Amino acid sequence: MKKILFLVSSFLTFLVAHSQEKLSLSYYLPQHVSYNSEIPTPESFFSWQVGEWHVSHDQLVSYLREVDRISDRMTLEIYARSYEGRPSILLTVTGSSNRTNLDKIKSDHLKLSDASQSSSLDVSKMPVVVWIGASVHGNEPSGSNAMLLLTYYLAAAQGPSIDSLLNETVILVDPAFNPDGLQRFSHWANTNKSKTLMTDPSSREFNETWPGGRFNHYWFDLNRDWLYVQHPESKGRATKFQEWKPNILTDHHEMGANSTFFFQPGVQSRVHPLTPKINQELTQKIGTFHAKALDKLGSLYFTEENYDDFYYGKGSTYPDVQGCIGILFEQASSRGHAQETVNGVLSFPFTIRNQFTTMQSTLTAARSLRIDLLNFQRDFYRGVANESKAASGYIFGNQYDKARNYEMLRVLLQQKVEVYPLKNNISAEGKTFTSETSYFIPANQPQYRLVKAMFEKRTTFEDSLFYDISAFSLPLAFNMPYAEAKTASVGEKLTTISFPEGKVVGDKNIYGYVFAWDNYYAPRTVNELLKKGYQIRVATKPFTSVIEGKTQTFDYGTILIPVGLQSQSQEAILADMQAFAKRDGLDITGISTGLTPTGIDFGSSNFAAVTDPKAMLLVGIGVTATDAGEVWHLLDQRYNMPPAIVDLSYSNRVDFEKYNTIILSGGNYNGLTGNALSNLKRWVQNGGTLVAMSEAIPWAVSNGLANVKLKKIPSDSTGNKPYVFLDEYSRAQEIVGSIFQIRLDRSHPLAFGYKEETIPVFKDNTVFMEKAKNPYATPGQYTANPLLSGYISKQNLKQFSNAGSILVNSSGNGKVILFDDNPNFRAFWFGTNKLFMNALFFGRIINNTATVRTEE
Template identity: 55%
Template sequence: MRFCSLLRLLTLFASFTASAQVADSYYLPQTVQFNAAIPTPRQHLGYQVGEWHVSHDQLVGYMRRLDELSDRITLVEYGRTHEKRPLLLLTISSPQNQQNIDRLKAEHVALTDPTRSGSMDVTKMPAVVWMSYSVHGNEASGTNAALLAAYYLAAAQGPAIDSLLNESIILFDPCINPDGGNRFASWVNTHRSQNLVTDPSSREFSEAWPGGRTNHYWFDLNRDYLYQQHPESQGRMVKFHEWKPNLLTDHHEMGTNGTFFFQPGVPTRVHPLTPKRNIDLTTRFGQFQAEGLQAIGSAYYTQESYDDFYYGKGSTYPDVNGAVGILFEQASSRGHAQESSNGLLTFPFTIRNQFTATLSTLRAARAMRTDLLNFQRDHFKEVNQDAVKAYVFGGSNDRVRTWEMVNILRRNQVTVYELAKDEAVDGKTYTRGNAYVVPLSQPQHRLIRGMFEKRTTFQDSLFYDISAWSMPHCFNMPYAEVKAPVALGARVDANAFPKGQVTGSSNYAYLFTWDSYFAPRAAGELMRKGYRLKSASQQFAAQLPGQNNPTKFDYGTVQVIANGQDPAQLRTLLTTLAERDGVDFYAAGSGMTPEGIDLGSDNFKNMRQPKPLLVVGTGVNSTDAGEIWHLLDTRVNIPLSTVDMAQMGRVNLDKYNVLILVSGDYGNLPTDKIRQWVQNGGTLVTMTDAVKWASDNRLSTAKLRRVPADTVGTRPYADYERYTGAKAISGTIFQTRADLTHPLLYGYKDEMLSVFKDNNVFLEKGKDPFGAPLWYTPKPLISGYVAAPNERFIRDTPAIIVNNFGAGKVIAMADNPNFRAFWYGTNKLFLNALFFGNQIGSYGRGVSEEN
């Protein structure tokens, strides 16, 4: 549906002055009286909403002021961002409801409990509406509209607002992404002229890299609702599940040349687990959105562009949690006023549309209150009808990954149990004490299936986001679908971190395996403190104190040289690291081993402390870069230098031993300088399309496969978007086969490894038989969409190629092993490149020989 007013240009912008300042009447309904004791945003800020972009501290100040003055509002801080900015949630309802808020919350949450919900009278219950603004920091009309919405709800007078507040509890998050939002506000305010410049080429509309869309670590928080890897998401989702809202609105912006979008999205791109009633309710909400926007003459559309497939987004996560999620996309001024294909687009106009959508949503929620409550009750009463009755998982060689997987499930209100007894499923035994079971006979069964399932057939071949996110594959976790009842052990009500321990004492050496997710963190700290570490390139067995039989150790086992160190000080440090990082340390009383290499063998390679440099800046994919920054900074405690590409010519590369290139355009890099650095012993790590740069500049032996051209003569132009989109791999899980003897695979035990692919980078088979430690299998598709020609093209090809270049190494990875911080299963591939890349043997041909 599309609705446009022919008088739009004449009626919408006539009231704007050169500074884009407008009167309160431009925004606020004139049929409503307002409490004079409540200051308007303009009175509090000293400028009109839309004249400047509100900074986060100003926003917080106003919200706290409303909390002080209004008996309709209760404000809590639900968390802090990475930059320690407060995250606020306002609970807004009638004064009478506020006095009984704990009881009303308990009654509402009981509606999601099938054992209690049947006796509840929903006609007497308020609907719970969650309103969230600007998860993307540079989509600022949402947060600025939140100023007006909060004022309206605090100050409006009359029967209509009284009825709304009596029948609704509004959970109000005025800014989901304070760090990105403040970054953007600072940029556009810094570049604002008194006489607004509307030229799209002006600097105001071209943020400096990485822009304000993302959070501190350059992550898109709108993709973090499901796996919740950031404090913003973790704090917010605690409140979400504490309340179980009926409706969540998600206020965004799109390109400047658009209009206004509200859901439903593309009908063929709805996740099959989303109930049809959810879509029906969403469509009914759309009637209210249309009415509100038409009343102010704004253009809008639905059922195009956006979808409801990936459950990790703000507007889609509610759909599998008994609620309705609604996405709003407003064309963005990306500053204060900008020329667009639809005429002059001003910041106040974008704010008014978002505010109008807020009010129409509240009207709809009140009108549909009992329908929403009944839908929620029925959603959680529904019994799982799928043939799969439970998922069993565990038994990994890494207890930390298992621990974090349980954490994420519990954050999503999924009940997890220990195994009551050993279970053999599909030829694998899951042992009690080392595995868990998630039954589908619980209210969150749709969400559980959405997190565990493998899906390879789809109604549509286009996706706004990724098409696969199966949790066990993200975590490289053994698991099984169980179609028969499983004996349940104790419910996991607490999930203690799996601490390691130190076994024995030695003044000679200690050993630890590379299995733990945090083994790199322990190794990095030991090296920073001056301890010498060596890693085993061969397997061996060692006789440990107190053990009758030798203990076997695998490739990558690390030896901590104790000789010459203070024995008591070293053991104290190892005890601290064992408990912090989940690593077990074993004292070695002798350098002689009963089997395999001895501890003094040359097959124990000296480990090099990683000193990485990540190229950032214009041309570099900021989210891919942020994933590395976040991984090294928050999980592994490795200091990471980030240098803008434009400055690389001036940097002394000798200070670093690893250079990292993520997805991006590296045409401006000083190629000769980098070639010399690698030749002198540096390790160059390239990922996804950065591989092409290394190949084109004859640093890497990796050759990209050329996708065959389409041989079809003609196609209808109307099919262009669908056809080209279907050929892209936007987010699919593939199976690879790993060489577990290779340094890049240290710490892995299963030669089958799931990888995530969101690109069309395919590598040719190389000539070096030892240079490709990871290969896609002959039948690689595990979950997600891939066009048949692409799947055939990827079969039995390398996923990683490594080559020598002088004294250095070049590692080419076709995929991103750090995707969105929740792809725990392949993080170690990247970390191994940092810790062991320089150890990769001198066999094979170098680039100069091969070319």
């Protein structure tokens, strides 16, 4: 039997290999049209046929540029540059009559989203706008490879059918949502390809090394960044989306090799309530065109299963709250060039053909439903205008951290949300908002539904399963004070914003400089001062000081630079203070004496020495790449202090003593064994600070690095249940992403820089810690009723009440700091980044008696 299976497998491999050699464009392209010979085919440009190799990003761009140079149907523009410098490009394709009038077409199209102007538009004379994009996950490449065919087809096809399509549509072709990931994966797949294709799923070609090509440079999933736009590709894409407001946006993905093909709509019980029903009805109508096209190919497919439209930060859902139809496509992935599956050998060309076919069916549907789609967009914004009349807007602002205000404003303005600065101080919902640091978002604006989605706190749901996170409140993510308000006295609408510049103030005869740790970018200043050799202290207790005749209060975590301890001249110190204050938005105060009216004096031992964080980030097989990437991105991009990134497989050859902080970001660290594990334990005992987060905590506990009691997740043992509910029940116990409230001990070094005693945290795991018996060792604890937003089962919610969120252990002279949530989630959780940075800067000053001891 084994011999027969081997022969069958070998024969299939032979067929796949030789069918690829004979592959021609006729396998992909419609044959009822003629093609312009002046437009180069992909094969003539590359000397290989589409699907024979995985196109790299640079090859893809070079082909599109050549077609753009020759064709009079398209215009290529670069809308962003990735972290690795690769261009994100957009091709605008339409008929010649539209191209000469494109600015007016765009202007009129935008009026559809303005209820005060849209009534005058005759939609029967307007083209529909379709955005086709692919491969936001770099190792899901069939979409980007299909873009070679789509570009050629749109440029070269001739005849009445293509002319009519181009006259009635404006097509925006976004060939690679993730340039860096696509480049990384194409190199892997091509490097590991055999001349005679190997289809065994165990082969190296189908099993990338960690972290794989799915992610961008910093290992982020760019398909979760559409709403809060923290990365350059997303920022540029959001700008173009708001510039065009397309009617359809497609998002071409891949899934497991043993699946088939999916197109939306998804699971109807998991559509976000702010998405109108007609959106899903139109999605279903468009789906009939995909079904018809795939039926002709004989391709298997499914719909209304597995995937959903809840989190508005995904490419297929982000459009749905903005009068557009977002459509997700998922193609079973060959992951290489041909792979054995339960459905037979899945070839790369087959996956490309399905993607190209549904790109075509999308355009056919858009043309057929053109007036329906244009009317839907107009009606959507008319509905928004009516809803917003009775709705409240939002006031927000943090008087202690202008930098965090700036970062939140940047997100809002990126999404074309109308924001106004306050003219007067306002009190609302028990909070005070100052005119210098607060803003108003009126409900009466086109983006009202998007704003509501970004600000709402939702805890009730029709369904208990989610494809992605169930909570994504912007002000909670930023730990931003906010309140609802109908109206407010405001200034001129913000159109642009500048980063807030800080300044040096205070006395002239300088004994020392101080600044608050509240500012988001204070760690960047401290890090660079330490790199320059400055002696720095942090206040572990509050104090007051008289400055220019006025008494000022300084809180826990105030940074002190004593002039007398520095080797630099007073002039050089002042120049540094002025430069860092301006760059990082800090207000730095000069003080003329170390004697304080109340609280600790400058020579007190309660001003602890701050030392340079020398951090190692352990990564590799088992580690959650996105969690590790969040740490890398935060430290490198925002604080100019990149960690040493060490793979677990190399850890037994690393001198741990070079570092004072080691970070376990999430996942399991089973690759850390033998000498490496012994060295890590010895390093902690010798004074190192180990930071372990989320799923890394159980690993640390089981390996004797942390002394924490973990709560057990309740099991389902009540009676008999239908087998069909097994998956639903188990998935309903997951915490895919919800927001909870913790209580902070503001006097604890891990809470320095926080004014609030309670703050929101994000959790996407089921690690629950008991609070420590030592009353000083749990600086962060969940409140009695901690759920702020998102879904959690009743069984799991019981685990949270008064449980530990942040715990501190010690072993020998070292510390182990445990976060059971994710303080750096997806780069947009600005509100808890300071907790993580405090662990790096101040973990070493925590008193060992305020910890839970781990047995040595």
